[in-house]
Amino acid sequence: MSKIEQTLSIIKPDAVERNLVDEIKNIFIKNNLKIKEIKKIQISKDEASEFYKVHQSKPFYNDLCAYLSSGPIVAMVLEGENAVLFNRKLMGATNPKEADENTIRKLYGISIDKNSVHGSDSVDNAKKEIEFFFKN
Ligand code: UDP
Ligand code: MG
Secondary structure, X not given: OOOEEEEEEEEOHHHHHOOOHHHHHHHHHXXXXXXXXXXXXXXXXXXXXXXXXXXXXXXXXXXXXXXXXXXXXXXXXXXXXXXXXXXXXXXXXXXXXXXXXXXXXXXXXXXXXXXXXXEOOOHHHHHHHHHHHHOO
């Protein structure tokens, strides 16, 4: 069964810095995900800590929040059939070394922390994450 969903995608600082924004956007467009909203911003460490608060008990939390706030990022709302899981599939595994061929993280990820993209992991989290970046 297919359903039209929206999901939040973030192009992380490592990929923005390497001028990979257009290449990553083209992967979404070629795969029939529509870019409904897009903005380039830099968030504060406090904002990153709020965004990633589900990970607050993890050993990598502090570094993760420092990293996400370390430079400009591009936040996007993607829309399409089964967009949440489909985007996760296009992204590939968290660790680029374990990601399938031709996934974004396999193509562009540097390491488990500098893995180029974020994508919501459920419809509920997508709603919260879209609100986080695109509430008026
Ligand atoms: N992360 C990390 N070290 C780890 C696991 C995760 O630095 O051992 C970072 C990585 O950038 C990842 C983010 O924390 O994208 C969020 O982790 P999650 O498990 O939610 O992975 P994702 O949903 O991004 O694949
Ligand atoms: Mg996650």
